[in-house]
Amino acid sequence: MALVVYNTLTGKKEEFIPLKDKEVKMYVCGVTLYDQLHLGHARAAVIFDFIRRYLEYRGYRVKYITNFTDVDDKMIDRAKALGISIFELANKFIEEYTEQMKILGVRRADEYPRATECMNEIIDLIKRLEEKGFAYRRNGDIFFRIKKFPQYGALSHQNLEELYAGARLEIDERKIDAVDFALWKKEREGEPSWDSPWGKGRPGWHIECSAMAMKLLGDQIDIHGGGRDLIFPHHENEIAQSEAATSKRFARYWIHNGLLTMRTQKMAKSTGNVFNLSQALERFGGETVRYYLLSAHYRSPLDYREETLREAASSLERIQNFLQRAQEIQEEEREAALSRNEEERVQALAQRAGRMEHDFVLAMDDDFSTPLVFSSVFEAVKMANLLMRKGAPLNKDARDTLLRVRKEIEKIGEVLSLFGDEKKDLGKDASQFIDLLVDLRDKLREKKEWKLADEIRKKLSALGIELEDTRTRTVWRLKEQSSSARGR
RNA sequence: GGCGGUGUAGCCAAGUGGUAAGGCAGAGGACUGCAAAUCCUUUAUCCCCGGUUCGAAUCCGGGUGCCGCCUCCA
The missing domain is CATH 1.10.730 (Isoleucyl-tRNA Synthetase; Domain 1)
Structure with missing residues (x-):
């Protein structure tokens, strides 16, 4: 039997054959740390987590990397508004992220590279692109020259003409072509910056992922994952940068999860159309949320x-x-x-x-x-x-x-x-007390003291413990968190 | 406009040529001191129109709805 996966690049289901027998290198685009996570982020995280687990179950050794984008325009704005540095902002959200992933049952990645910690690799990669003629400087900015990379558009199944036809291309005087994208952005007053051969500045978003993936997994990886919305331009650009630099095929399988929508609109921070993950977890619990996210096929859209x-x-x-x-x-x-x-x-x-x-x-x-x-x-x-x-x-x-x-x-x-087994989480002591109460209640029931017995049951229920009187004895279990939310 | 995806019951969702899985919710019943759990029964002209076929949700052609991307976004 063979594992078959849908590859966005080819638009087909293909047999999964990693570069190296029984080893899988997997990179999944993580989050930008400027706001709380929403259910859509959770969907991506859960999906790639279970894919990773399944690959391991199938006998592969998986190296799983997911990144944090910890420098970006929105983060800078947000940090300014809060009067803290972007590093503090990043750390705050990483902490939240870590906690929430744990509740969701998402296993920790092998590594979580951060853009700001991979500056050398990012700069090196841009240098290589420049040497090979794929990048050009404009006044402290560096852009990628798309015309030099004829395969551009393979992932999103668009050619350059089609992209030009897209109505919303900004006109940027600095670029040779409107479709060219920034590899390095010149320093701006009062914003974080790093030294580079081109002067102070910071990396563009796309180059970060290429550099981080290549740093930790090498020039060629097996699976690159992320949400559908990243196919263009982010992943398209990643391919262009990485393959232009190495002349090697970057990722063998591009796997994209379907998006979570709400009122049939994409759930996105930028539109404010979000259901916060913290809220979801609080009301329904990690396992329910995880089950919910897994109950739809990973590629289909899911309307919350x-x-x-x-x-x-x-x-x-x-x-x-x-x-x-x-x-x-x-x-x-x-x-x-x-x-x-x-x-x-x-x-x-x-x-x-x-x-x-x-x-x-x-x-x-x-x-x-x-x-x-x-x-x-x-x-x-x-x-x-x-x-x-x-x-x-x-x-x-x-x-x-x-x-x-x-x-x-x-x-x-x-x-x-x-x-x-949720009872395990409850701890032994608590379980023993509940057992004791249940025993006592059974004695009451033997004496047909229904009123008191019912009261105990009712009060335990309010505490999230459900009793069930079977023919032979009484058993108890923890209620799903949603049950308590049901009345709201 | 281009590219990609998707359209099966109130909701979620299988099924890729053989006469519509499963779950939730609803209704009725069984069981129970009551409740819960559980079991039984019940709910679909498969987006539309053509075509191919003995036979189509499934294949082909043409429509159409919805979503995403084409600008930062899982």
């Missing part, structure tokens, strides 16, 4: 609606409920003879369990089809729930089969960074 996020919480809960039930049923010791019907169900379920990992790989190998993965999980959950219905006693064979399903789902969950 609060309702959908709430639905995601319910869906996730279904899986988690099953996982917990399957866990608890292991402790059951009674043996019961199964009916013919139940025997058949156990058999069917065992078959299903045996197929799950294969189905998972099949779905993911086809350009990372997470929606398909979930449907297979739900089907297994349904079959398993049917078997556990009413909490009637089962035999060991049935319990083992349920355990197997649970293990399979957890295995998938590991790759997707989902279905974690």
Whole structure:
């Protein structure tokens, strides 16, 4: 079986073959640190995180780099407004970023290069371009000469004429051609700058990524990722710069995630059309947000609606409920003879369990089809729930089969960074207290002290702990955060 | 205007020639002291029009809606 990925460069799904057997060099465009993250950023981060995890699951060693753009016009403006340096501003948002990624279950990248820490590499790269005749100076600014790079436009599938036809090209006297872009920007009064052979100034946005990727991963990388909105001009320019400098193919696979929209408009800071990530995480929790973002195929556009996020919480809960039930049923010791019907169900379920990992790989190998993965999980959950219905006693064979399903789902969950055991996060002490309360309440129930028992249940519920009285005993679980948000 | 993507139930979303998965929500029922969970039942002229085919959501042609990019943006 082969992993197939959609490559923006060719516009086709292609078999994934890295440069070096079993090794993947992956670079994903990170964020510019001038404002809080929104759900759209989270989408990109989660998507490339699970792609990375899946590649590792498939046996590749992945070197994963994502950058921080820590110098840029908007940052300068913002820092000025706040009366702090852009470095302080950057650090503040990096801290937020790190915390939020953790909540989202996004694993840390191998490195997080920052533009300001790669100035030497950036300057060297521009120098090389200048030596090769791809760059020209204009009064302290340096521009890339697009006409010198005939392949320009390959990624966005546009040629120069088509780009010229684009109505919104600015007219910039300094450029030879309107499509040329800045590699280095001359220092401006009161703004941060760095020394260079061309005088003081700072790098253009596009060159940063090329330099950082090449510094940490070499001239050629396997996967370059980012949002669709970066295809042009950012990634197009990256290709031009990198390939002009090295004469080598820069990235083999260009993977772009679909954008998150809101009220069918792209979610973007520049338009103020955003739903903040911090808000989303607070209201729904990291796992729900992650599940929500993964429930759509990574390439399709996703229109944010609060309702959908709430639905995601319910869906996730279904899986988690099953996982917990399957866990608890292991402790059951009674043996019961199964009916013919139940025997058949156990058999069917065992078959299903045996197929799950294969189905998972099949779905993911086809350009990372997470929606398909979930449907297979739900089907297994349904079959398993049917078997556990009413909490009637089962035999060991049935319990083992349920355990197997649970293990399979957890295995998938590991790759997707989902279905974690929340009780673990609660800590042992808290769990013990809750167990104690539940025990006491059971005693009350035996005495038919319904009023008091209900009160305990109600109060625990207010604290986010849901009780469930099954036929044999009472179990508890943490409520999805959205449940508490539901009433709002 | 150019380029790219996308259009399947109230919502999310599979399906790439064989007669529409799955989830959420809604309705009804079973179970339960109640609740929750769970189970059962129920919800689609697959954007439109032509064509190919015994047969099309799926292939071909033509429309059309929406989104993104063409300016900083995941």
